[in-house]
Structure formats: C-alpha cells, structure tokens
Amino acid sequence: MTQTRAITLNALSLYAVALVLAAAYAAQFILHELPCPLCLLQRILFAALAVGPILNIRFGPRPSHYAMSLLAAVAGAVASTRQVLLHIMPGDAGYGSALLGYHYYTWALIGFIAAVILIAVVMLFDRQFEDDHAALPATGGAFAQIAVWLVIALTATNVVTTLLECGFGACADNPLVYELLKPAA
Template sequence: MKLSLGRTAPCVNSLALLGVSGILWFAFGWQLVLQELPCPLCLLQRAGFAMVGIGLLLNVCFGSRPLHYGIVVISALAGMVSAVRQVLLHIAPGDPGFGSPFLGLHFYTWAAVAFFALLVWSGLMLMFDDMASGPESGGRRRPGWLGKLAIAAFLSILLINAASTALECGFGPCPDNPTGYQWLPG
C-alpha cells in the first residue's frame, strides 16, 4: 500500500508556512506590545523559525522535495538547541526566567515544543508525501491563494524581524539583557 498525500501536500506546506509565520508575528507583536526585546538566544530561535520557513517556502514555490524537508529538519534542530539551552539556563528553582510567560510557559519553552513538533511533522511529511506535488522538471509551480498568503505573511515578517534586529543590535553583538534599541533615540 502506497502512502501519499497527493494534491494536499501543497496545501499542508502552505498551512505549515502560515503557522511558522504566525509564530514569528506573535513574538514580534508581543515584543511591541509588552516592550520586551528579544535576547540573543531568542533571536537565534527566531532565526531557526525563519530558516524552517525558508524550507517550507521552497516547498510552496517549487513543490515538495526531500532537500526542502532537510532544510526544515536541520533548522528545527538548530532552533531546538538554542531553545533547550535557554530552558536549561532558567531551570533553577526561583529563577523567574527571561520575559513574561504566555499561558504559563516562557517563549523559549514554547519554541522548544514548536521545534519538536516541526521535526515530527517533517518526518511524517517525508513518509507520506510522494513528492509528486511539484513539476517533475524541478521548476517553479504556481501557488494557490493559500500559498500566496503564506508567502506574503512569511516574507513580510522576515523583513520586519531583520529590521527590528538591526535596530536592536546595530552592527555589534546584541546585549544579553536588552533594554532598548541601539539605533533608536530614547
């Protein structure tokens, strides 16, 4: 029996890209509303989500390929390492953690859970996706409206996060406990 997602793989990849974009949009909104700047490890986790998004973006634009899922897997592993590192930094009793918790957990804990879920999702996609959703020649494919929405959401938050990080850190290393933007007056 052949396991296949058939024509649903592009839709599933678009939804996954929207999910990753949603994570990045939520973190950025939290940063603005609560005025909590991300620490260097938080920025590494955002970079991990951005790289996961690149792999998903390739799937949406060019069709499912093992290489693209490989980018997702390696990026999720890298992001999970930085998230678990931060969890371990704040695991001591009495440590308040970094930033405000959301639903009882800090963002770095949620990031570790999300990266793990992305790893499991990628493994399932590699098992069930017959990789026939894109053109056989390896050329571009035309994403539907959901794919276009996912691409727009992802690319816009990618640019916004890049600009925000540049404003926060400038050209040097980011401060361990950021209190303001280096390139903004105030």
C-alpha cells in the first residue's frame, strides 16, 4: 500500500467515525435519548480513535499514529464491554432504544473491535511508511480535509452538548433533561 492510498484509507476511516458520531446525535436529537455517562465516554473514545488518521493525513502515515488509535479502540472496547455487562441480565431492557436488535453500546463494542482488527491489518503494510513523493498534497487533498474537519466539528459539538446535558457537575446516571437548559427552580 502506497502512502497516497494509506492517506485515502485514513480519510475513509474518518468518515466512518463521523458516521458513528452523527448516528449518536440522531438518537440524541431525533429520538430524544440523552446519552448516559458511559455513552458519552464511548463517543469521546470514538473521537480519540480519529486522532491517528488525522495525524496520518497531516504528517504522513506513522506506526505511532496508528498506535494512538489502537489504544483508543481498546479503551473503547473496554468501556462498551462494561456497558454491555451492566445490561446482560435476563429481563434487563438495556439503556436506550435498539438498532437492528442491538443497543448502541453493543454496536460500539462491535465497532471498536472492528477498528482494532482493521488498524492491525493496515499496519502490516510497511510501504505506506516510506515517502513515495506522490503528487498528493501534504494534507491529503480536499477529500481528506473535509473528513478531518467533519470529525473535529462533530467532536466540538459533542463537547457543547455534553456541557449542556451535565452542567458543571457529574453527569446523571439516567439523564432526563439538559441540566444547563432546565428552568431555575
């Protein structure tokens, strides 16, 4: 795999992260399901998963960049496994609605495990770490830059909505309202 192809693949991975974050927002705003603290942690870890591809697009592919994403994916798998285990008992309806029979945290676990496997496979291609002096701009071109800024925008929006939901204290275990938007009592 050439460096140019690796950068394109990293941009595609950013679009996948953006899709996950956008789907989480769809559940939050369309279905009016406020995310729990573990859900928020998983969103942050999906955003952290994007750090490696962003660095690869900006500075070229490096094993250390992939390693950062790999660590985020492992941490995300741990957090989502924790949530799956909280709701594994028979009769537990789970948290939030389900998509195709699985709750969002189960899909997050599948996504994080897939990310671990895909990152490991991509790292097997050593040629991407050699400078191929391709005609591709140093920042990966418009396709890659749109992906970078889309993930950054969704992450920034997540920070703002989390602040609105939790306020300046700990987030509620089962949030029902945006703490900073509720009327003063």
